[in-house]
Amino acid sequence: MFDILMFLFESYANAGSYPEPDKLSLKLSAAGFEEEEISQALNWLSGMKRLTPADYPLAINHGGIRHYADLELQRISPEARSFIAFWEQNSMISAVEREMIIDRAVSLGIEQLSLDKLKLIALLVLWNQHEELDPLLVEDLLTPADSQSLH
The missing domain is CATH 1.10.10 (Arc Repressor Mutant, subunit A)
Known part of the structure; x- marks a missing residue:
């Protein structure tokens, strides 16, 4: 898929x-x-x-710590959860977008969804929201997590 x-x-x-x-x-x-x-x-x-932003309460955007339910912990790998937290903390995604990404990740029914697969899900969720996607953001989301960076 x-x-x-x-x-x-x-x-x-x-x-x-x-x-x-x-x-x-x-x-x-x-x-x-x-x-x-x-x-x-x-x-x-x-x-x-x-999925629409209107499906989520306005209070979700007022900060706080996201605690994952047991099913979410089973379905989303620790590396992928860290990625979500990093992106949200750096204002690359909103709390609502985070929830949409988590929803779509959990809906797959895959145990410990890898970071690469979660990045593709994030890309599609953001694209589906008709957001203007920064080319660097797209590149980051399409770059495999285990690739070596050249510096």
Whole structure:
């Protein structure tokens, strides 16, 4: 499914959005993706489309410490949780965006979701919110966590 999510971003980032589910399904099938994987991705994308900032209380943006529920701790790796905290503390994402990212990560049902997969989820959540994505931000989110930086 993550291959499909990457394909969507790479194919439609400049367009601002991806096609409606029926058209998207045909395009993904034509690109060689399996029907089961396409179905999973479309379900996940549908859940993401339903997320709006209005779904979260205004008080969420007034600081505090985010405590993770047991299910969230099982599904999101410590490295990925640290990444979320770092980004929020440095005002790269809002508390609402944090919650949207956590929602989409937990919805996958994957144990200890890796940082690389969480970064792709974060990219898609921010893109789905129709935010102007800084090219450096996109590069950071698309750079594998285990890559060596050249300095």
